[in-house]
Amino acid sequence: MTEGFDRIVAAVAGMEEAARSFSDECRIVFLRNITIEGIDTLLTRNLYAERIRPIVQFGGYGTMVQDVLAADGAAGSDADLIVLALSVDELDASYGSPGWTSHAASAQLEGLFELLASRTRATIAVHSFIGPLWSEQGLIVAAEDRDLTSQTAALNRLVVEAVRRHSPRFVLMDWERYLRRLGAESALDPRGHYLWRAPFKRAFLEVWAQQLARVVCALRGRAKKVLVLDCDNTLWGGVIGEDGLDGIQLDRHQYPGRAFFDFQTTIRQLAARGVLIALCSKNNEAEALDVIDHHPACQLRRADLAAWRINWNDKASNLSALAAELNLGLDSFVFVDDSALECELIRQLLPQVTVMQVPRKLHELPPLLLRDGLFDTLSVTGEDSRRTRLYQDQRQREQLRSAVHSIEDYLRSLETVARIHRADNGEVPRIAQLTQKTNQFNLTTRRYSEQDIRAFIADEDVEVFSLTARDRFDSLGLVGVLVVFIEGTEARVDSFLLSCRALGRRLELAMIARCLAKLREQRGIEISRAEYLPTARNAQVADFWPSVGFSVTGTADGGTRYMRLIDGHAGGTPTFVTIEDD
Template sequence: MDVNSKLPVSPPRPVSALIGLLDRQGGLVRDVHPVRVMFLRNFTIEPIAPFLKYHLLRDEIRAELGFGNYGDYVQAILSGDIKVNGSDPDVIVSSLLLEPFHKDFEISNWEDDPGPRIEALFDAILERTRAVVVANTFLRPDPVLFGHRRAGDRSLDIRTTGLNQVIREYAEFHPSRFVLIDFEAILMRFGAKASLDARSWYSSLAPFRFDFLDRYAREIGNVIRSLRGHAKKCLVLDCDNTLWGGVVGEDGIKGVDLDPNGNPGRIYYDFQKSVLQLESRGVVLALCSKNNEEDVLDLLDQHPHCLLNRDHIAAHRINWLPKHQNLSSLSDELNLSTDSMVFVDDSEVEQGLIESLMPEVMVLPVPQKLHQLPRLFLEHDPFDVLSKTEEDRSRTRMYQEQQGRKRYKERLGSVEEYLKSLGTCVRVHEATSEEIARVSQLTQKTNQFNLTTRRYSEAEIQAMAGDEESAVYTLSVSDRFGDSGLTGVFIAKRKQETGRVDTFLMSCRVLGRELETAFASECINHLCASWGNLYWTAEYIPTSKNEQTADFWPSFGMEQTGKTKEGVTFSADAQDLKLTVPSHISLEPVTT
């Protein structure tokens, strides 16, 4: 386990201690591909650097930061002067305050509406770059910084709120590349005096204190974590004194606290609402509880105020076995690595056991101050993804269908009989505009069957899909148990007479059915027909999670031709490749 991942969630104080820690441990990050972040700003935002680097250090992500000239953000975008160490940025952070942005910010009647100007700025960034954009709402000028503001003057509040609504609507219309951070919410959380520093504002145009900078950096870090495939996928929940108050085996269904009209029942009820919000975003829910299974399942079915039910739960382990064994068992059943799990429990003993024996699992304790429980995932949101797809909305159902496949397989006499009886049908085609978000999401989230683990934004996928020298294919799978949705991506690039497989990945939910052979074969067959009979190259870039793919290209008929600092290269003439579609798979013809 990497030592940095066990750093505390909150950075050390003061800033000098934080910088010292970064000096000691920052060099331990083995990330060979740093994420490049450019700040376009109209105030001094450089103090955020150690906070952002700290939160990325916890995820073993190395960051290179660039800061545009003060107030020069429009010209920087128009001129293309936004490089970070000579490379295009992966993320552009638009850090803007109202006073420097709008010269008439204090005048109650704004003659110059700044709304179109802020939209034009965002349009220019999206059109001229492929970066993900992180913007902020404007803070209403506060007396802590602007002591001369007239008491009772609401007109400025109203106009600032209207301008922020323009920004929010822009974010809603551009969900794939535009992320909004609510400065007002951060300010309300810590208070103006704890967030804003008048002396630093007047001396160096640096308005924010420690807590505000830390929260701002965390939210930027969540975006980067998602881009780099570090978002968690599975939430494993204890039950007693976690999903409800009390012990169901002792108190009975009617005796547990879950009534939203009382305390502490309202706390647990609101916590369940936050859990359901995660499930709707595609987070896989599982239960791990030392309990009698029948007691827990009856409560899920019968309690009038229990929001969670069996349909929300992809898998459960409700028994008296040690919880580390149950987490391993859940990992096997769901085919998700344990480092993609977040475990919530009220017992310090259970928390310590998992932290000791399974340090790769993220452990979130039920807060000692119970009223903080409903906000647990606002404090820690390791599940952040940039956009939500149809597959996300159906993920629990798809995992339940997968459990049906496993039970069906156990009843049959052989693997061959099982595969033939599934009635697997696959659809392979070039990615459509509606699929770009899902393709990008798969490159960012898929770790196990992913031969190169290259992470791509939606803009980058869109560019490759529209390039005559590139091709982006998708795989969708269905069988007798249901539709698994878009679960595979194949990206190839051509240079003269050589085709190169840039990305080949498949969701772990559809592995074990020889679909990878059919998918790669069909994509290469189609490209040979459209591009010509090519010489093909491919790579395997090893990670801690994709060892199962190490021998794929040799099994496909390619020979190892070399090694790079990242991995292994393979090549073969098209006629030497083993392009086959297994007989138990029904393949719809490739469409473009």
């Protein structure tokens, strides 16, 4: 490895002491038939930057199946992420011979995919295969797709279909895309391929490590939730207060307006994935919203916006106000502005916010928000597609709240109806998403994948309850989760969490009361145990368990443990919440 890599190794070693204090870790296993040593260091560097401690292990060379099946194999039951690193010529020794087809390699891949899906609980990172750089047919187009390029494409179709079939548990690492980004000279190492079965240069491994870190961040609930945008020279070129509606640069055909048009396309794509869009601009509100409402090339409309602060106040104050309105932490915000001064102000005053400056080269603007995977999740649920509407409904609720005389009157006027029941498989994606993304009302902040939740539901010694709510305005969707482990006549609460948009309604009281009553009636539970594990973001629930009748029994692992006898009285259900039976 080069001297530059030596510096990376030294930097990672220098961070190991601090990494011991990281609250999040991830166990990662590479199953491979090629040499990829070095990627562990690059991946560790990326994850240390996110305050995640990786535990990386390599399987044997070409022993993928054995590593899955063996009781002490590398792909054990505790792996969070299994990464495949495979070469076609190692799967099928006849690769490259005249008339070669991908049938044998395809059969091996399908068998390995199904084995991983059935015998492990991990998320699986598979990859596309890189076809030959030079055609063995020369200028001839081979009949019946019997050339290496066509057969590699067939393998890649198989990989993509497997990812779709097993989504979100399988994720795609697109090696072909990495090659296009880097170029063959920077990505591939033909000499290393022949000497050590090490086909990639460090640049390729670095891009791959970055993509794997994005997967880990998604698994650990690190996705950003809110995109806050300046307007002038960010959503459009020019200054609306000076150039007017017809003078700003926003056009679907001509540069530079096309760059802003395409940037708005990216924003709408993120909104479709459930990212909340907000504006924070020093402007006259009426003029800025006139562009949103009436400019023919503006793709964003008012219905796409969860909130905005368009005024002449400082942007740090406005961002704080947006966070309060949306009831989300500033560490879930990404702020984009063209002004270096404004960007630096936010970095200094609100270091929790991720700040991105509009690039000087406008052709780099459209992919800006996709480059670092800040909003990456492993799935998109029905809740995501209507998230902006849910927050717009919340604005109506706040207007109602200001019109009533007391919080009790307000909560009663909402006419909230809650359905609390044992979770079913159709709710698994949303339940997993809540465990990965909920931080404020989350007593233990344990992150679970869809396969984890499905395993809980199938386990007779685990109860998973969900809470779905609606009110006079609309449905809030699935907003609460309770996971309980049954141990004889005792129930141990593993996870209890509530979406931020359901806070302040006292639905948590209704859920605990209802679920404890069900556990007593249907499972004969006499004692419930629970715990609170503090994080930087869940201090608001530090006293929750005592508030619902639990008593402290001790402390362990930095948390506080509680216990409560479950008698015949459910108690705690607010009178203004109607419980809907299953």
